[in-house]
Amino acid sequence: MSKFRNLAVVAAVVMSAGIAPALAQDVGAGKKLFKKCVACHAVGPDARNKVGPQLNDLFGRSAGSIEKFKYSKAMKAAAEKGLVWTDDTVAELITKPRKFIKGTKMAFGGLKKEKDRNNIIAYLKTFSTGSETADAAKTKTDDQPEKAATTVTAAPSSRNLPIPQHGVFHLGRKALPEEVNAWDIDIRADGAGLPPGRGTVADGEPLFAENCASCHGDFGEGVDRWPVLAGGHDTLKEDRPVKTIGSYWPYLSTVFDYVRRAMPFGDARSLSDDDVYALTAYLLYVNDIVTDEEFELSRDNFSDIRLPNEANFTADTRKDEPHYAKNSEACMSDCKPGPVKVIMRARVLDVTPEGDDGEGAGPVD
Amino acid sequence: MNNRKKPETEISNPARRKLLAGGLAASGAAAALAIGGRQAAAAAPDPAITKIQDWNRYLGDGVDERPYGFPSEHEKEVVRRSVSWLTADPKSSVNFTPLHELDGIITPNGLCFERHHGGIADIDPAQHRLMINGMVDTPLVFTMEDLKRFPRENRVYFLECAANSGMEWRGAQLNGCQYTHGMVHNVMYTGVPLKHILNEAGIKSGGKWILPEGADASGMTRSIPLEKALDDCLVAFKMNGEALRPEQGYPVRLVVPGWEGNMWVKWLRRIEIGDQPWQMREETSKYTDLMEDGKARRFTWTMDVKSVITNPSPQAPITHGKGQTVVTGVAWSGHGKIKRVDVSIDGGRNWETARLDGPSLSKSLHRFYHDFNWDGSELLLQSRAIDEAGNIQPTKNELRAARGQNSIYHNNGIQTWHVKADGSAENVEVS
Structure with a gap:
């Protein structure tokens, strides 16, 4: 037919x-x-x-x-x-x-x-x-x-x-x-997918206070167990690293994408693209990556901004670790020199994870 | 109809936590007495036999009392539990599978641990769509009805959160395999091979990655290499024979066998094809493994070889006294089948090979048993799994030596339970 x-x-x-x-x-x-x-x-x-x-x-x-x-x-x-x-x-x-x-x-x-x-x-x-x-x-x-x-x-x-x-x-x-346009809102590290729009640090500050500060604090310092967004520079080798946008995240595009798709928590997709540009600019500011309150972020200059920790991400090298070395045999007897001793006991469920370990969502995130 | 009381599922108050932990051991001892401990000979006739029981005399409920069945009221403590102080908010949190209450390899649907980033999406399947877009010949939209017209497969796979055992990097912390290892479940999925769905749209040359996206309030997204997508991923709508539970992604989720649970996008509504990864929040700021030197590994997808003894364990003490004892647990690997599991009762000095029983399937939980005669002395119980690729489960200290203590994810180290003479057990680390 x-x-x-x-x-x-x-x-x-x-x-x-x-x-x-x-x-x-x-x-x-x-x-x-x-x-x-x-x-x-x-x-x-x-x-x-x-x-x-x-x-x-x-x-x-x-x-x-x-x-x-x-x-x-x-x-x-x-x-x-x-x-x-x-x-x-x-x-x-x-x-x-x-x-x-x-x-x-x-x-x-x-x-x-x-x-x-x-x-x-x-x-x-x-x-x-x-x-x-x-x-x-x-x-x-x-x-x-x-x-x-x-x-x-x-x-x-x-x-x-x-x-x-x-x-x-x-x-x-x-x-x-x-x-496709309604759902395809993802932004890639190279900026692909960024919408038109713009916003300054000064625009972002009141938006942040209104929409974000109740969980993340006025300056991204984090309230209770909610994620810390700013600070933490030079802490990644410390006992309690503070992993923030400025200290840890490799790409700014992730901030824009995540805020636009999932924030504010409980009212996702409610911010305009200009709002998201302004909030992203504000987050750069509280992380000392831009210092001018009049700094304006837009699609045009977005990809010029690199986050400081970008170079510190590496490939998965677990298979090269000594314990996974090929041809090793599992020891079956007398694998340790003498009787085994207990060196640490569970502190019976009263370990409250320290409040300052960076990821509000704690170790399970 | 269901008049079961909601059990306590949260451990939040430190004092209560202590009480509970003490109570576990105490109730274990009490149970040992009640059941009779070692029964060489009965001193008096057992009323459980000599007395006519109510259930033996009177009629029970008819067939329609439980149109959708639920466990016996005597099993009401068998529930998922959470640790409230781990996360900021229950809408973006986790609870744990009660591994110590289960046997075999399949996790019942109502006990599969939950992990959400924006709460449980409540989706009308008639309003759900799956879109394929990006580097394809024809961007497509499927309804649930469309998806159910593709050829289907049934596969059993474990799903483990990358952060399972993540609280143990700095040392023994949580008393119970539910908390230390309960972010794993094992389910038979019914679904459509992802390759069928992607091929329907036609992948353009140059397409190398996919970006699955959830319909929930977190808009969950992860980049997955196309090679994996075309290999063994499924778009699943059934678990253990029935529709996915809402908390597991109803009406449809992605299954990414052997890889970290975060990638198994629930409430799957879109898959984009692209030529490079997207670097989304869950693959940069989270689910990257911080090493001691301050560098972080990314794209650490595979869940390595792992095992844990589920019984006895801190929540499941030995209550029968010395004599014939079943030690049992589960083992799994994202690299394939489990080839062997060894058990040690002396903290890893000497090992015996355990007995694997039940189906042995690639990237699925395996059940192991070590049947032995307990002499009542203290035990330092460990299990060690070896997968078909030859990977041997490492010790926690080997992992720490290679990675430090801040990597949060991918802790597959050997677990030690200290079983005392009274049968109670504690989470410990050994020399």
Whole structure:
């Protein structure tokens, strides 16, 4: 069964699904209009990039995301800002491409009539497997449409849809860019993933007092068993090392990532990106890594800052320790010179770990 | 229906702690009397036999009294316990498996130790999604229903917190194998090999690491090399045959066999593929091992060969007096199967090979027994495991010599229990 057949029903489906703009859409008219575009754009089973990128699966896709296609700087910039192709953004683009994306390579004058734009969009949607329109269209093209309609009560979104083409088992569905953006908030040591934003030490200080100080203390010194965040310099070789952002943590990105994903404790994801930049700047300040209260941290200067202990992390070398040396035999008799003596006894559960050993969460963390 | 009293699960007050510790030994002695100790001959008929017992005369509860069963009320002390002074807050804390109350190799679901960083996420499985993104051909979203359509496997693996025995680096501290070794459990998981799920999205060339992420309030994340992900990791939704318990990651968790428990991300909602590790909080500021020279090892993933005698132990004294005695315990290694366990009763001077019994599975707990005739003299009990890779469990002093005392994690040193003539036992260190 061709996945593109029976296109005429799309318009009706679009209407009933409530996705459609005010005007009715005509896939057939859209197909005709698309002749204006085929010099540069291809759609369908064998579509390749031409002067412009191929337009299958356009809806829901991030701008500038077709691999191997050379986009203009302007389109790449728009993509970086998070432009995603939807009914609205495509409509805006094809109204006047060079107005919507200044500097785009797309040399098309534009479609003045809203009706034409809607028809083109309706036509393009028949090539977008991720779009509800296309899925709905395909559901409707099922050989037993009535049965489909009556068996969807349990899971209307998943029953009787065509089997996706990806992978081996064809399970799951394509993640939409908006969905990936909502969850993919991790920041890597090289700064990859940092969001736009900025904040100064001075901005961070009141934020810290309000959101963080009840556990971590006003200056990151830690309250009760909660983590100490500042100080502890030159203590790592001592009997009771104090492991803080300044004395121990290798990368600043970890501070930003963790604060943004998990702090404040009990109200995660409540801080704005600017707040997180400001708090991170404040934590640099209380750790004496920056000294100017007006210091502003942003995506641009983030990766310039290195934490002092970065070089002191090494690989796992346990297997080289003498007790794991190969070919050793386990001794079975007279392994110690004389009778064995007790040299230390459990202090019967009244050992309260010292409050100053650095990791509020104590040795079990 | 369940009218069992909530047992004391926290040891917080020092005075109480002493009392409890003393009480353990005392109750052990009392039990020895009550049970009769050594019974060469009965002086009088045993009323447990001669008296008709209530349960023998009257009808018991019908089948539906316990639609989901629970242990006998006589087992109410068999619970996970915590040590309140270890952590700042119970939402980011740990409790311990009562190893001394268990036998065989499987840990019952309700007794598997808990470790959360943002409390137990309460998730409606219908609202749970697993996303695969990053360096893949097609970023994907799976529902729980989707995950259950992949081919499944059943595997038994131990899960050990990297900080298990971490309180013992500076010397003997906690009296009870529940506290010294109870951050381990052993479960049969049902799940989908992670490679099936990753391949479904198509890993792009250059992808070398994965970042699993939890849906809980800590947004738990760890970097794992792709090689391990494609080797033996599972995306599991059942433990010991039933749905994961909420505290173990319901509805779905990652299983990373043989590697530290923190990497087994619970409430798994996303896996990103990348070309380098992320350096998240739990793999930089935590779960790195500080050495004596001030340098810290990172990415110390594998749990090394380890064992502990669970009975007798401080919470489980010998109550029957001298004579035939079962010494038993568990052994495990992240490097594979356990090849052999030796037991010493003289503090590691002389050893005898113990008897392994039950299934011997790679990266799973193994059960060992040492059956012997106790002459009633004091014992310095130790066990020493050897894995199939040839690794011999080191002594605590060997570990300290190599690493110092501040590394917190990966303490797999040999444990000593001092068993006294009265059968009570204490956590000690020996020469």
